[in-house]
Amino acid sequence: AQSVAQPEDQVNVAEGNPLTVKCTYSVSGNPYLFWYVQYPNRGLQFLLKYITGDNLVKGSYGFEAEFNKSQTSFHLKKPSALVSDSALYFCAVRVSGFQKLVFGTGTRLLVSP
Amino acid sequence: DVKVTQSSRYLVKRTGEKVFLECVQDMDHENMFWYRQDPGLGLRLIYFSYDVKMKEKGDIPEGYSVSREKKERFSLILESASTNQTSMYLCASSETGTVMNTEAFFGQGTRLTVV
Numbered sequence: 001a002q003s004v005a006q007p008e009d010q011v012n013v014a015e016g017n018p019l020t021v022k023c024t025y026s027v028s029g030n031p032y033l034f035w036y037v038q039y040p041n042r043g044l045q046f047l048l049k050y051i052t053g054d055n056l057v058k059g060s061y062g063f064e065a066e067f068n069k070s071q072t073s074f075h076l077k078k079p080s081a082l083v084s085d086s087a088l089y090f091c092a093v094r095v096s097g098f099q100k101l102v103f104g105t106g107t108r109l110l111v112s113p
Numbered sequence: 114d115v116k117v118t119q120s121s122r123y124l125v126k127r128t129g130e131k132v133f134l135e136c137v138q139d140m141d142h143e144n145m146f147w148y149r150q151d152p153g154l155g156l157r158l159i160y161f162s163y164d165v166k167m168k169e170k171g172d173i174p175e176g177y178s179v180s181r182e183k184k185e186r187f188s189l190i191l192e193s194a195s196t197n198q199t200s201m202y203l204c205a206s207s208e209t210g211t212v213m214n215t216e217a218f219f220g221q222g223t224r225l226t227v228v
Contacts, residue, residue: 043219
């Protein structure tokens with residue numbers, strides 16, 4: 001079965017420090033991977049996606065993600081965290097042959113001033 | 114600007130009521146989805162539709178049904194609401210065909226409480 005795992009329920013980081021939110025995946029065939037962010041009482045907003053090509057993908061709000069095929073990972077990164085980055089982050093994979101997305105359980109990012 | 118609109122932000126319903134959650138998208142997308150979001154469980158797919166009048170069960174369809182009479186509208190129906198259906202419900206849409214790399218666009222969510 002195709003799935004994604006987010007091993008950390010919460011990540012704490014100080015403002016200005018780099019942040020990493022982890023995601024690993026399990027798929028058959030080529031992976032199509034996505035990151036979404038959710039602010040309180042809101043829907044999900046698309047951040048970035050990996051389809052093919054460069055392993056480092058750049059997205060919205062200064063976020064980037066590194067695709068690592070050997071480690072089956074797609075970690076979300078940002079060089080310098082902002083307090084306003086505090087939110088819930090979801091990793092997702094598109095299921096081969098279908099249009100639906102399978103989501104991880106989410107990681108809450110808390111950036112302290 | 115792309116838009117997925119859910120008819121209600123907050124709903125409170127009584128056990129046993131029939132509940133309708135409505136979702137409209139203006140992007141002419143073929144695919145539409147209903148997810149529920151619960152703490153610690155992430156997003157779980159209830160139903161999705163890849164065309165008008167077409168639907169597929171997701172991972173947790175029990176207790177739910179859907180309707181897609183028009184391309185832009187996808188309704189989730191709770192036939193007889195129960196307290197374990199208290200949750201955040203998210204609608205999404207995406208392009209279709211062989212395009213595997215398109216992202217889904219989400220509505221703002223409906224927080225349903227069943228009392």
